[in-house]
Amino acid sequence: MTSPNLPTDPADDELSEALTAYLDGELPYEQQLAIEARINSDPAVRRELEKLRRAWEMLDYLPRKEPSPDFTQRTISQLTLIPLSQSTPVATRRFALPPLIGWVALWLVMVVAGYGLTALADYQLKLFHPRLDLEAELPSERSIAEHLRIYRHIDDLDFARQLDRPELFGDETIY
Numbered sequence: 001m002t003s004p005n006l007p008t009d010p011a012d013d014e015l016s017e018a019l020t021a022y023l024d025g026e027l028p029y030e031q032q033l034a035i036e037a038r039i040n041s042d043p044a045v046r047r048e049l050e051k052l053r054r055a056w057e058m059l060d061y062l063p064r065k066e067p068s069p070d071f072t073q074r075t076i077s078q079l080t081l082i083p084l085s086q087s088t089p090v091a092t093r094r095f096a097l098p099p100l101i102g103w104v105a106l107w108l109v110m111v112v113a114g115y116g117l118t119a120l121a122d123y124q125l126k127l128f129h130p131r132l133d134l135e136a137e138l139p140s141e142r143s144i145a146e147h148l149r150i151y152r153h154i155d156d157l158d159f160a161r162q163l164d165r166p167e168l169f170g171d172e173t174i175y
Contacts, residue, residue, distance in 0.1 A: 019049050023056060 021027050022035045038045045154160045163169075 015045070016048065016052070019045075019052050023049070023052060 018027070018031070018035055022032060027035065039049055040046075151160065
């Protein structure tokens with residue numbers, strides 16, 4: 001079961017790189033499965049992996065070179081310091097004027113669009129549902145607001161006007 005991305009020769013450099021990445025745990029899951037299938041099916045690949053594993057373990061026995069005593073001093077001397085007068089303060093860089101103007105303009109556009117959409121919806125509501133425009137139908141008398149609980153049960157204003165005829169109930173008002 002060979003994978004199309006793995007070479008068939010165990011001595012090939014690409015296979016060695018793939019096996020090294022496998023030992024390091026750096027392969028994606030699909031490639032890791034392909035390598036494991038090759039290891040299980042091909043004894044030559046298994047031997048190559050074992051050689052790489054032993055070579056990897058031998059690295060721990062190599063002597064480690066200690067840094068020179070002046071390593072820190074040499075490293076710091078190579079750094080270039082920027083004078084404080086030339087650097088830009090963080091607060092100035094963070095709140096640049098063009099993005100701030102853009103956000104304010106966006107906010108204004110949203111407010112105007114919201115107001116316009118609300119006015120348009122109100123206009124369409126009055127246009128297509130004229131009965132809902134109660135302000136145009138009702139007189140602006142204070143008695144209507146005072147007796148709103150009585151009028152709440154009336155569906156049609158014409159019906160209420162007919163009930164107010166004196167020949168039906170006389171001249172008495174019920175409120």
